[in-house]
Amino acid sequence: MIEFRIDRHSGVSTYLQIAAQVKQAMRMGLLGPGDKLPTAREVVEATRVNPNTVLKAYRELEHEGLVEGRRGMGTFVTASLATDAARADAPLRQDLEQWMDRAVDEGLSADEVDAIYTDVRSTHY
Amino acid sequence: MIEFRIDRHSGVSTYLQIAAQVKQAMRMGLLGPGDKLPTAREVVEATRVNPNTVLKAYRELEHEGLVEGRRGMGTFVTASLATDAARADAPLRQDLEQWMDRAVDEGLSADEVDAIYTDVRSTHY
Amino acid sequence: MIEFRIDRHSGVSTYLQIAAQVKQAMRMGLLGPGDKLPTAREVVEATRVNPNTVLKAYRELEHEGLVEGRRGMGTFVTASLATDAARADAPLRQDLEQWMDRAVDEGLSADEVDAIYTDVRSTHY
Amino acid sequence: MIEFRIDRHSGVSTYLQIAAQVKQAMRMGLLGPGDKLPTAREVVEATRVNPNTVLKAYRELEHEGLVEGRRGMGTFVTASLATDAARADAPLRQDLEQWMDRAVDEGLSADEVDAIYTDVRSTHY
DNA sequence: GTGGTCTAGACCACA
């Protein structure tokens, strides 16, 4: 079952963080068609977020055609965002793992790694 | 002179986007101690953001000890975040460039690359 | 509940006055961890200050790690600045009370007392 | 000759800080009728403040009838704010010196001493 | 001209 991590100081609203994490899990293949999202109550217990906020995130995902709420049953994933490239054994992914290993070895902070990634990305996309 | 790119649909508030872009430029070594940030007026002309929003971003940076506002003169960078690892000719950075080249060649979308990066990063930091 | 007294002729900006008074109350032990600050709305009613100015003061305090704003709930003290030396029954404090009694008896004005205090303080800190 | 100490982070405008320090010196008897204030040029050299700011402070003091600008000669004190109570050998002052000695001995910070002073003062004036 | 503060008012996120 997916667990949400809310960063209240990130500047991104809570409901968007929840929606983004669902999509991220879908891209990673951790969530696929038919899978059930945690109920608002479960999320509230785990994250101390207001149930309305969870429901707003799920409504957002439903609006994008990714999930479907079924009365009295819960919210279910209806689409797939998984790609081969994201699979754990995909060569491209494994190479990035190695690159990140080296970054850690060389003592780079998360901020520095993000800065380099952001900059390199901006020249490619 | 640094130019800000505001994405009004990112879910991140404008002032945080401005502050983050200044920090990113500082990490890349594009902005260093003594450099002048664009005036609120200049940013307004370029981005159609309200001057107060720019000043809020600059005050945020001043709080973090990165810049200093001087009345009647402008806002100036007072610290350095530049690291060797971020330099264009750093091996680690060049390797990430190559990795990103391959991702583009294999037809991955920006979203997919971000998803892989986010996931790999979360296992290292 | 703390009540703010704004002196518009002091030359100190309103938001700094509010922040300083919160800190003063925290040092005196009148406000401690878990205590709720008045809402922006309440302060507006009591002082005729703009709500944004109150929020700016609270954000300043949040920056300093002294309070925490919780959406929809209010702003709460998260730290303690109280010291034994400031307690009403602390010997040092009681001696200053007696000193001040004598200053009043001898007919010194508030300005004169402040002048002496400022001068003596400058030779000790 | 009086030397000004400008604290750019105090929230009090520079010209008010200068005016206040002149008045403080007058109360302490360090400046009396006939004494000459430093020229704007001298203050600029010592404090890196703009000459207009110094002149504004002096104009403020002239407005209060405390000093007088004489064309081509400088600015001179024309009044006395000195009081016996502020003299270095005044008993009341000496007692405050002793009190402050003890505060320092007991390890109180400047902030804590200020907090106690502010609170005690508020009950007497 | 440039930053700093304040106001009034709007809209949003969250409880």
Add this chain to the structure above:
DNA sequence: GTGGTCTAGACCACA
């Protein structure tokens, strides 16, 4: 209802 952000516009301090 409560805080967070943004806008438009005013006025001030400072250079």
